[in-house]
């Protein structure tokens with residue numbers, strides 16, 4: 112879940128539901144407001160978007176966010192983790 116870099120949702124993630132897929136979102140991430148604005152369409156701005164849906168939207172929008180996420184948080188029901196990025200790279204598909 113992310114609504115821009117200024118809002119870390121670490122404490123807000125529990126019980127949040129992605130506004131795109133309507134699934135519970137246990138992962139929290141933050142990207143810059145400029146990346147968020149390029150990726151997330153108007154109906155979902157200011158709402159919860161899970162990382163899986165954010166990735167789908169980024170692919171559809173043609174936005175490379177492979178260097179935009181430094182820390183990924185998991186807020187589980189039993190344990191919580193913060194993951195630090197070791198690397199990120201752009202995925203390209205050959206549709207030919």
Ligand SMILES: [Zn+2]
Pocket residue numbers: 129130131132133134160161162163164165
């Ligand atoms: Zn989702």
